Amino acid sequence: MEKDNLMIDYKHRQAGHCESGATSNLFNFYGVELSEPMAFGIGNGLYFSYLPFLKLQYAPMISFRNLPNTVFHRSMKYLDVDATVIKKFKDQKESMAALDRNLEKGIPTGMQVGVFNLTFFPPEYRMHYNMHNLVAYGREGNDYWVSDTVMELPQRISSEDLQRVRWAKGVFAPKGKMYWINTVRKDLDIKSAVEKGIRKTVYEMIKIPFPLIGVKGIHWLAKDLKKWQKKHGNETAAFYLGQIIRMSEDFGTGGAGFRYIYGAFLKEAGEKFDNPDLITASKLMGNAANHWREFTYMGARNCKNRSKPEEDYGKLSDMLHEIADMEKEVYVKLDKIKI
Amino acid sequence: MAEESNPVYKNQAYGQYRELLYSEYADGKFEKSVAYHGESDRVTLQQAWDLFNDRIEAARQKVKAGKASPILYYMEKTLVTPMDLSMHAGIMVWRVKRHLKPAVFKRLGEKTLQKYAAAFNITTDQLKNVD
Numbered sequence: 001m002e003k004d005n006l007m008i009d010y011k012h013r014q015a016g017h018c019e020s021g022a023t024s025n026l027f028n029f030y031g032v033e034l035s036e037p038m039a040f041g042i043g044n045g046l047y048f049s050y051l052p053f054l055k056l057q058y059a060p061m062i063s064f065r066n067l068p069n070t071v072f073h074r075s076m077k078y079l080d081v082d083a084t085v086i087k088k089f090k091d092q093k094e095s096m097a098a099l100d101r102n103l104e105k106g107i108p109t110g111m112q113v114g115v116f117n118l119t120f121f122p123p124e125y126r127m128h129y130n131m132h133n134l135v136a137y138g139r140e141g142n143d144y145w146v147s148d149t150v151m152e153l154p155q156r157i158s159s160e161d162l163q164r165v166r167w168a169k170g171v172f173a174p175k176g177k178m179y180w181i182n183t184v185r186k187d188l189d190i191k192s193a194v195e196k197g198i199r200k201t202v203y204e205m206i207k208i209p210f211p212l213i214g215v216k217g218i219h220w221l222a223k224d225l226k227k228w229q230k231k232h233g234n235e236t237a238a239f240y241l242g243q244i245i246r247m248s249e250d251f252g253t254g255g256a257g258f259r260y261i262y263g264a265f266l267k268e269a270g271e272k273f274d275n276p277d278l279i280t281a282s283k284l285m286g287n288a289a290n291h292w293r294e295f296t297y298m299g300a301r302n303c304k305n306r307s308k309p310e311e312d313y314g315k316l317s318d319m320l321h322e323i324a325d326m327e328k329e330v331y332v333k334l335d336k337i338k339i
Numbered sequence: 340m341a342e343e344s345n346p347v348y349k350n351q352a353y354g355q356y357r358e359l360l361y362s363e364y365a366d367g368k369f370e371k372s373v374a375y376h377g378e379s380d381r382v383t384l385q386q387a388w389d390l391f392n393d394r395i396e397a398a399r400q401k402v403k404a405g406k407a408s409p410i411l412y413y414m415e416k417t418l419v420t421p422m423d424l425s426m427h428a429g430i431m432v433w434r435v436k437r438h439l440k441p442a443v444f445k446r447l448g449e450k451t452l453q454k455y456a457a458a459f460n461i462t463t464d465q466l467k468n469v470d
Contacts, residue, residue: 014359169427242383260361264369286363300379303386
């Protein structure tokens with residue numbers, strides 16, 4: 001069946017993080033200027049979890065971000081926007097037909113996809129990672145035009161390939177999940193949304209009574225980091241260390257495991273609502289982010305020379321403890337803030 | 340927007356595409372910049388791919404020597420563990436592990452082979468021979 005070509009006038013802007021970038025671009029499409037850090041902060045994307053009993057590409061799972069689709073869900077909820085999320089489809093054909101219907105109505109549609117079979121993605125990044133997001137906004141013959149905010153330019157992908165990545169299997173399988181905004185009110189209450197977002201992030205980073213999540217998780221990781229060399233040998237210790245660095249710097253985090261984006265959010269919110277406390281917090285967050293970056297530079301030296309580590313693992317571990325304390329200071333400050 | 344070129348990344352040269360990074364300066368200003376990946380990113384990516392390629396090569400040798408079934412090779416090639424593969428192909432983990440033995444693999448029916456081939460996105464003929 002021949003389908004018509006169509007193209008929605010959707011503006012692609014590159015962003016640090018796939019999901020908050022997609023959310024901010026979708027808001028932009030509906031005439032509300034919401035920057036990427038704002039979307040990230042309101043949707044409380046900041047997170048930390050260290051799950052050594054789960055392995056991702058042969059190394060312990062470390063995550064600097066929240067579960068997939070949290071940013072979109074929460075920013076919609078806190079800003080009280082009318083949006084639709086279809087969590088899963090039963091049939092693969094039906095999921096593509098639903099996408100077509102949306103595009104014909106002129107609605108740019110966000111989707112959760114797996115990275116491994118994504119044809120336009122640089123090959124070195126194609127690992128089994130099912131939490132990527134992109135927005136489809138046009139169709140041309142058998143191909144779709146998608147805006148992947150990690151890439152500089154919009155990309156085209158054939159319908160078969162798109163179907164395959166939308167139905168990638170494994171952990172956090174997307175199952176054809178798609179989401180879109182229906183209508184946006186003009187009088188958005190950004191102030192209360194920012195407050196709710198900050199409260200939730202503070203709760204998740206310091207108040208969850210579980211040792212592997214939030215600031216406690218960073219401390220736990222630091223403790224484990226010290227033991228790796230003795231327990232697994234130089235090569236594996238360097239590989240596990242590499243996993244921390246890959247997770248914090250490589251996979252579309254905007255640098256230092258999202259800490260820079262969050263700092264930019266605090267700064268923007270502080271300037272918008274004229275709140276000096278938020279600006280102080282943003283400076284502290286920026287400082288913590290700078291330390292994260294320093295940690296990755298030091299760590300990368302060990303990854304380069306794998307059989308003979310240049311930096312002492314004890315020293316790296318102390319650095320992580322220090323970073324955790326710095327971050328805790330920010331969250332304690334944010335906890336008391338009145339916006 | 341449609342006429343924008345569509346860059347295809349053919350060779351595996353690390354850090355070929357530009358990404359958007361945030362950074363902070365001493366006066367508390369946050370800036371966005373579009374840049375290629377830095378040294379530390381490239382080193383860790385290279386490290387990961389070195390390990391993956393070693394594992395793939397080891398698996399290939401093992402299959403050639405008749406110590407393991409081709410499933411091991413394709414499993415390493417697609418960077419999955421038996422646990423993931425069982426989810427991708429819809430076969431229980433203990434059966435996947437058993438199918439890694441060459442003798443068991445030879446007796447597999449067409450239906451099971453089809454499931455594995457679909458999971459690896461290849462044909463059953465390719466599945467039987469490792470190049």
